[in-house]
Amino acid sequence: MTIRQFLIGALTGATTIVAALAPAIGARAESCPNRPPFDGWLSQFRQDAAAAGVPDRAIAALDGLTYDPRVIARDRGQGVFQQSFLQFSDRMVSADRLQRGGRFIKQEAATFARITETYGVPAPVLVALWGLETDFGANMGNMPTLRSLATLAYDCRRPDMFRTELLDALKIIANGDLTPDQMRGAWAGELGQFQFMPSYYLAYAVDEDGDGRRDLLHSRADALASAANLLAARGWRRGEPWLVEVNVPADLDWREADLSIKHPQSIWAEWGITLPNGRPLPQSELEASLLLPLGRMGPAFLAYDNFGVFMKWNKSLVYSTTAAYLATRLAGAPPIGRGRGEVVPLNPRDMAELQRLLAVRGFDGGPLDGKLGLATRAAVRAAQLRYGLPADSYPTPELLERLRQP
Helix, strand or coil: CCCCHHHHCCCHHHCCCCHHHHHHHHHHHHCCCCCCCHHHHHHHHHHHHHHCCCCHHHHHHHCCCCCCHHHHHHHHCCCCCCCCHHHHHHHHCCHHHHHHHHHHHHHCHHHHHHHHHHHCCCHHHHHHHHHHHHCCCCCCCCEEHHHHHHHHHHCCCCHHHHHHHHHHHHHHHHHCCCCHHHCEECCCCCECCCCECHHHHHHHCCCCCCCCCCCCCCCHHHHHHHHHHHHHHCCCCCCCCCEEEEECCCCCCHHHCCCCCCEEHHHHHHCCCECCCCCECCCCCCEEEEECCCCCCCCEEEEEHHHHHHHHHCCCHHHHHHHHHHHHHHCCCCCCCCCCCCCCCCCHHHHHHHHHHHHHCCCCCCCCCCCCCHHHHHHHHHHHHHCCCCCCCCCCHHHHHHHHCC
16 A cells, blocks of 8 residues: 555556566557657656756766556556455454564554644544555565656656656655665555655655754655655644544434535434444534445444544545544544345446446546545435435445446
8 A cells, every 4th residue: 555646546446457467468558649759758757867966976866767567557556446445444453463563562662752743633543545556664675666657657648747756756856765675565566664755755754763864765764754844734733633433323424424514423423324323323413424334234433523634644545544443443442343134236237337327417527536435435426316216325236227227
């Protein structure tokens, strides 16, 4: 799981690629029109980097750089993430990850105390993201960052984005934070224990351990503080909750269950929402949304403003809900319930058909990518309202069948 979802919105856990496809995909990338050979492009980039103020010693890191078709193959091979929240969280919120995460919180108590005092972000939130991103620093990737970024900047799918990232990577070298040889990570250029793209590394990395370098690969303190700095910059609210599991009455007006709708916690309590053990919600004017990741039959949460910061970290609702849930577990919450009945997600083929039919019927569900993102959920909700179905924003075979009708 990587922070590049801030930029490209794809879930890395869904990425699979067959090595045999690499030559064909690489060849397709090479057919981009009106593009010079890679060496010529790189020579021009060197001149542009110098004009942008990057010193020669940093630009020299580009010496001998070659195009890597494996990177393009992985980029083109990003699969559709089809796991439901329970499927994904069952795998990722494991007993081992909870145990190790809890141990890190105790071991690094002094570091976490400083970070929370400075940035307001509590240890369980940082450890949850740390565990999902790189398994607490154990799996950061080992591909040459500059080669990956140059390949993606040369490619014609998102050249401007990755050209900026390559320039920022050279600035990291110029700052003395990392050497070119140390810049190794995931295939799309992410770096460090929290998988920062170079632009985020440059903007949000901090030198927490005081050694004069911002080293997010080898310094645990620097990595944790930098993640907290980024979360704080994205709007983290000190001392406030992020996600609380709740029980929801079966007769609730499901139109209220949407992340775009917020009510004070006291209003949710008036409507019969309780804590999982049946006890009433504490009286509070703190606003929250009702989140039903699997619809009205699955688990239910109140999602507060801080949950929105998880969504800014990663646009995938499944990933963000899992990360926030893992953080609640690390903070002492019990395992969640399974809801009031079995929920079977639409298979990839049916999900693609659902999106196509939503578009045909005039519902704007965003890109026809087979992913159940926020735009598709909003379109599902609008369709459910039109057809008189429970408007819980979750696609069902019943809705698909209704959309199939003339």
